[in-house]
Amino acid sequence: MKASDAYPITYGILGLLVKWGPLSGYDIKRLFDYTLAPMWGAAHSQIYKELRRMEALDWVEMEREEQESRPDRKVYCATEQGQAALRAWLSRSPGVFQLRDELLLKVLFGSIASLDNLAHNLRASIGMHEMRLLAYRQNALLLPLQASFPHGNKRPNPYEAGSREDPYLNLIADFAITFEKMYLQWLYEALKMVEQSQEQPIENKSEASES
Amino acid sequence: MKASDAYPITYGILGLLVKWGPLSGYDIKRLFDYTLAPMWGAAHSQIYKELRRMEALDWVEMEREEQESRPDRKVYCATEQGQAALRAWLSRSPGVFQLRDELLLKVLFGSIASLDNLAHNLRASIGMHEMRLLAYRQNALLLPLQASFPHGNKRPNPYEAGSREDPYLNLIADFAITFEKMYLQWLYEALKMVEQSQEQPIENKSEASES
DNA sequence: CGGGACATGTAACGCGTTACATGATTAA
DNA sequence: TTAATCATGTAACGCGTTACATGTCCCG
Numbered sequence: 011m012k013a014s015d016a017y018p019i020t021y022g023i024l025g026l027l028v029k030w031g032p033l034s035g036y037d038i039k040r041l042f043d044y045t046l047a048p049m050w051g052a053a054h055s056q057i058y059k060e061l062r063r064m065e066a067l068d069w070v071e072m073e074r075e076e077q078e079s080r081p082d083r084k085v086y087c088a089t090e091q092g093q094a095a096l097r098a099w100l101s102r103s104p105g106v107f108q109l110r111d112e113l114l115l116k117v118l119f120g121s122i123a124s125l126d127n128l129a130h131n132l133r134a135s136i137g138m139h140e141m142r143l144l145a146y147r148q149n150a151l152l153l154p155l156q157a158s159f160p161h162g163n164k165r166p167n168p169y170e171a172g173s174r175e176d177p178y179l180n181l182i183a184d185f186a187i188t189f190e191k192m193y194l195q196w197l198y199e200a201l202k203m204v205e206q207s208q209e210q211p212i213e214n215k216s217e218a219s220e221s
Numbered sequence: 222m223k224a225s226d227a228y229p230i231t232y233g234i235l236g237l238l239v240k241w242g243p244l245s246g247y248d249i250k251r252l253f254d255y256t257l258a259p260m261w262g263a264a265h266s267q268i269y270k271e272l273r274r275m276e277a278l279d280w281v282e283m284e285r286e287e288q289e290s291r292p293d294r295k296v297y298c299a300t301e302q303g304q305a306a307l308r309a310w311l312s313r314s315p316g317v318f319q320l321r322d323e324l325l326l327k328v329l330f331g332s333i334a335s336l337d338n339l340a341h342n343l344r345a346s347i348g349m350h351e352m353r354l355l356a357y358r359q360n361a362l363l364l365p366l367q368a369s370f371p372h373g374n375k376r377p378n379p380y381e382a383g384s385r386e387d388p389y390l391n392l393i394a395d396f397a398i399t400f401e402k403m404y405l406q407w408l409y410e411a412l413k414m415v416e417q418s419q420e421q422p423i424e425n426k427s428e429a430s431e432s
Numbered sequence: 433c434g435g436g437a438c439a440t441g442t443a444a445c446g447c448g449t450t451a452c453a454t455g456a457t458t459a460a
Numbered sequence: 461t462t463a464a465t466c467a468t469g470t471a472a473c474g475c476g477t478t479a480c481a482t483g484t485c486c487c488g
Binding site: 018021022025028029045046048049050051093096097099100101103104105106107108109110111112113114115116117118119120121122123127128130131134135138139142176177178179181182184185188189192195196199200203207 | 229232233236239240256257259260261262304307308310311312314315316317318319320321322323324325326327328329330331332333334338339341342345346349350353387388389390392393395396399400403406407410411414418
């Protein structure tokens with residue numbers, strides 16, 4: 011087991027398998043889209059890729075569930091080695107993460123284009139984040155964990171319906187909601203500023219004469 | 222000019238060139254490290270790569286500044302075409318950005334390892350974000366724009382020492398500070414929760430008998 | 433009868449990261 | 461003398477993204 015064999019997404023999948031028990035690639039994708047949405051995104055193509063890599067490393071085991079008239083479900087479990095690797099990763103503290111927000115770039119360079127333009131972008135972002143906040147408030151993170159969880163949980167796992175009481179999940183939900191609220195508040199303030207500039211297009215503080 | 226010829230970092234560089242006028246790759250790197258730190262990071266290797274790509278597209282022009290006993294500075298300018306491309310990008314509103322925070326993953330999976338471990342990670346993050354906040358409060362974003370800006374601004378550009386009054390830069394600084402404060406507050410609350418769990422290791426709400 | 437959910441894949445492409453490389457100047 | 465600043469590169473590697481692919485079931 012080399013360190014370069016694994017990356018955050020590897021451990022993300024591994025963690026899901028340990029915490030919410032045997033899962034198919036499709037299940038994992040749903041968990042990324044809902045439960046992990048505030049911290050990590052993943053395309054299904056990458057999840058399937060990663061699962062095969064982890065199988066080769068003996069970090070997960072696959073069991074085929076046959077189905078009629080649908081592709082077979084391939085259900086994965088974390089092995090002992092996988093769990094050891096996960097614990098090793100958990101023991102290393104990560105560096106500060108990199109925010110990569112295109113909107114912030116467009117705000118910084120807002121003066122280069124028109125203010126109408128910038129205002130439009132801000133409104134679009136407000137709409138999207140407002141929807142996210144609503145989703146989080148409606149407990150979207152728990153959607154894939156509800157009673158309706160795919161193949162109906164076969165073995166009684168310790169989290170079944172009571173998952174909403176997992177304190178760590180609650181912590182993440184708190185973060186997601188607090189973050190979206192803060193982000194939205196900033197967006198509204200930025201929009202207000204831009205709209206004021208639109209009303210008084212040129213505010214000549216310094217008696218600007220021709221250059 | 223195809224859409225696939227450019228990415229956020231391309232426009233980040235382009236925007237810097239338009240806003241803070243002729244710059245070398247080294248200058249651009251400093252601007253990414255300080256001014257753009259809250260929204261986009263970039264390695265110098267990628268900046269040099271991108272500059273050559275943009276030169277091939279005729280989005281930037283290069284002028285060599287000869288120096289004794291140091292490598293020549295290659296100073297770049299945005300062309301008309303480059304500015305047009307930048308404006309076109311500014312007019313498209315971006316989707317929601319993806320947070321990719323390894324720490325949040327480790328918090329979610331915190332119960333898999335020891336609480337000591339998780340507390341340690343949280344404290345490390347607190348330290349790092351506390352430093353960031355301090356830097357932002359000390360106007361770190363402006364560092365490369367101060368009077369000391371490299372080759373001393375040759376042509377009197379409209380931003381020279383007064384950059385601290387650019388309203389868009391102020392907006393970004395506000396965002397950075399608000400974000401760090403929010404993040405830190407959450408980290409402290411998370412740590413408090415974990416420390417309480419350490420004191421009362423097993424809180425048997427449900428008279429847990431053997432499975 | 434079209435669209436969504438279910439279910440799993442392959443392929444292309446490059447941004448972003450990390451490491452390696454060079455070499456002078458200046459300050460602690 | 462050790463380290464930081466100045467200054468610009470090359471190379472390897474793969475995660476993350478986007479697009480393409482296939483086929484059934486079920487709901488309105």
